[in-house]
Amino acid sequence: MTKRTYYSLILILGSLTALAPFSIDMYLPGFPAIAKDLDTTPAKVSLTLSGFFIGISAGQLLYGPLLDHFGRKKPLYFGLSLYILASIACIWVKNIDSLIVLRFIEAIGACVATVASVAMVRDLFPVQDSAKVFSLLMLVLGVSPMVAPTVGGIVTANFGWQAVFIILSIIGAVLLLAVILWLPNSFKPDPSHSLKPEPIIRDFISVIVEPQFYTYALTGAISFAGLFAYVSGSPMIFMSVFKVNEQVYGWIFAFLSIGFIGASQLNNLVLRRFKSEQIIPVALRTQLLIGFIFLVASYNDWLNLGITIFMLFLFLSCIGFANPNMAALSLAPFSKKAGTASALMGAIQMGMGSLISVVISMFDEPSTLPMIAAMAGSASIANIVYLVGKRTIKHEVEIGENAEAGLVH
Known part of the structure; x- marks a missing residue:
């Protein structure tokens, strides 16, 4: 090539x-x-x-x-x-x-x-x-x-x-x-690959019952739902509450994306010194703390445009650190079923995003509170799921143990 x-x-x-x-x-x-x-x-x-x-x-x-x-x-x-x-x-x-x-x-x-x-x-x-x-x-x-x-x-x-x-x-x-x-x-069609529901469902079930998968995939999806809450609620907050126009909103959204994307790239440097298992709890707890402070500020009407942008930047940066590590650990136990696990993880993540965006759509009055409450709530539930799920993992497969097999299959 x-x-x-x-x-x-x-x-x-x-x-x-x-x-x-x-x-x-x-x-x-x-x-x-x-x-x-x-x-x-x-x-x-x-x-x-x-x-x-x-x-x-x-x-x-x-x-x-x-x-x-x-x-x-x-x-x-x-x-x-x-x-x-x-x-x-x-x-x-x-x-x-x-x-x-x-x-x-x-x-x-x-x-x-x-x-x-x-x-x-x-x-x-x-x-x-x-x-x-x-x-x-x-x-x-x-x-x-x-x-x-x-x-x-x-x-x-x-x-x-x-x-x-x-x-x-x-x-x-x-x-x-x-x-x-x-x-x-790039791939020769395989007519022998069954399209019947039974074997497909069987594969999905075999993945979702793996403790390491459901712990990290669910925690990651719930934590990531905070990003979906932001995407769903930000047009109303910035254009209806703070009265910015479409072009200014576009620039704000672009700036805030730097927090999420920048943190996910910075995560690669942090991984040189710390394992994913060490990064995840720090990112989750920091996300929870920021979400709680953000919620208190919104409830007491302390927010202005600058503070809102600053708090969102911090919150999204936490997701940028947590998400890649949880995705990697979700897929680590799998080799032949890495594709099935990846599809299921994506479906769970988008399903959580759909749910939280529907909840936010129920609030017609321009306010910062619904979006920020949803973000703080997602951070709280993610921490609980993580703590409970970790207890069910008997042997945690580290990133790289099955990496080559997973890519081959």
């Missing part, structure tokens, strides 16, 4: 990985405009976000078996085509219920890009290069929350929120063309 081919593949796979996050982040500045045009509230508009999370969660479980049965490219053709059609349909919606349904369909289409790109890293690159490749994909993925809301804010302010979905449909079409023209057939 030439260097040009290597980096071309990284760019395509990274762009596929970023499609779903970009589709979320880019339309957030348009919440007030969507609410006004569709004669509803920003809180009800956040249900379109819940619909997207549910679609991503369901798609995680759907595409794993399909990618093994049909190969990588056919499911990509289907999913990206579905994404493009749903994005185009979003431009013409006349009511909020239609937008909720279309965002769910859009997510089902987008999800294949994430799942297939992870599988194709294992197909296309040597095992010893996998960690490096995933790090490069994370750099491409990290651009999304910094660029998407800023671009979305500018586009919404100047051309209307519908223009965001025009851009998303064009991005989907460009990715589909790239898959057709430049992405190789």
